[in-house]
Amino acid sequence: MRLLVTGATGKVGQAFLPAFLSNPRFAEWNVVALCNNRSLEPGPRISVVKGSVADPQIVGKALEGVTHVLHLAAVKETPDQAIDVALKGLYLLLEGFSRSAAKQQFMLLSGDCVVGHIFHGYSAPITEQSPRRAYRGVYALTKVLEETMVEQFGIQEGLNWTTLRAPWIMEKDDFRYAMEVGPDQFGGPPWSAMMGADDLDALRKNRAIPAMRDGRDAYLKRSFLHVDDLVNAMIAALDNPAAYGELFNVAMDQPVDYGALAGILEASGDRQRRDIPTPFHSNWLDNSKARMVLGWQPEIDVEGLVERAWSYRRAGNDPRIIWYPG
Template sequence: MKLLITGATGKVGQHLLSSLLADPRHAETQVVALCHNRSVQQTDRLRVVRGSIADPSVVAAAMAGVTQVLHLAAVKESPDLAIDVSVKGMFVLLEAFRANPAAKRFVLLSGDCSVGHIFQAYPAPITESDPRRAYPGCYALTKVIEEVMLEQYGHQYGLDGCVLRAPWIMEKDDLRYAMSFGDDQFGGPAWSDLMPQETLAAARAGNHVPVMRDANGAPLRRNFVHVDDVVSALMTALDHPAAARQTFNIAMAEPLDYGQFAAIMGRRTGARPVDIPTSFHSNWLDCSKAGLLLGWRPTVDLETLIERAWRYERAAEDPRVVWYPG
């Protein structure tokens, strides 16, 4: 196997590279990392190609002899980059892949933004057959376009593509900072957009945890997934026969329930809940298809996610990195 990875320097890419190169099952796998602004260290099994994903000559050089592609690269809410990187870059990658006689499978890491995340209401758990209904913003739009492009290349050219659709990907202490009322809050939505200033100030002054409530007034249920489970799903999808031309939801077995989260934190730390009314909708990504066809199941549940996030201690050489606004 010869694997091309885009986004190798990102949150998922770094974990994937270390897992892949350490896995005895991939001892013979050669890896090409297509890097632009940041890079990784080359080894005897890892070659780096520098340049833009939207440059056909750069992509062609990276694609030579590649059997599988893992497309992890993305830009978030950056309208000035969305078309050139996400749309043109996807097209250039697909064109180079279908022209490559060694090509076997193209795996795209997508997101639940393509089905609207907490912005769109669903009457039942969200499956892979539900229509794409993106939430506002260019990032969600480009993920829909990428998914459709890969799907159409299957119809048009018989290309073997697989989509893994993940929600907010957690690592290290991400969850702790996602739930922080301080200026160090990670991701979104920002509490200042949802709470009166005096309520937010009071929450910051004590030991409190947020309980977002959905449009019906119930504690919001929102999907998360740990990066370890994303990596295991990606490595499974690389060559699993049942992944051919399929889309899979990849998430925790149950969404994070803000009410359950507050109860756990109350027992652990004595934190008191702060209700935050929102217009968001609770949703539930159904991952049973991945379990049935791939044998993939998440290993990190809510209790484990909390334990890891609150136990994690950062070293001086391990600064917090906000990979994207959230």
């Protein structure tokens, strides 16, 4: 078997490859990594194709002899690159792979931006049958189109496809920096958009814990997932006939409650919460289908996210990397 991985040098790709290569189920498999801006060192079971996923010749070369594709490559709010990677690149991969006699499964990593996560409200947990409702911006739009394109290739070409839809993915100390109010904040929304400069300055001086409240004045609930749990879901879905033609939400069993999170952080030190009103919606990405069909279960809950993020210490050769803006 031969697995093509795009985005192999990104956050998810770097976590996936060691787990995949060390898994006995895939001991006879080889990997082709399609790399563009960053690259990997080739190894006994890894070969590298260098170039853009939007280049037909590069994609054709990368697909030679490939039985499975794992498409992780993504960019955020950069429209020219997003169109190339998310639309042209994905089309080239799907078109080339569908014509291959070796094809077995195409797997896409998607995100809960497809359902608008905190930007749109839902009256019930968000399942795979919930309507796609992207928030504003090219990234969410292209993810909706990606999911649709993959499904349509299944209908038109009989392609075995699988889509995993993940929420905000955490690794290392990401979760800690998502709760920071200083210049090192990871992700959004930027606190400067939530409050005036004086309030933000006071928040920073007091090292307060930002506890967002939703549009109904309850503490905001948002889905997260640790990258290790995502990798386990990918391993469970790969080469699994039960996953063919299926979309799966892969998220923590419960969303993170910002009030409960603030309580955990208050109890662990001398910091105090600061409630921040927002217009956002509390939502719950339901993972029941992945648990039942794939036999997958996330292992890391909110306490685990906190423990891992606050205990993580970076070595000198392990700088913080923001894989994409936003």
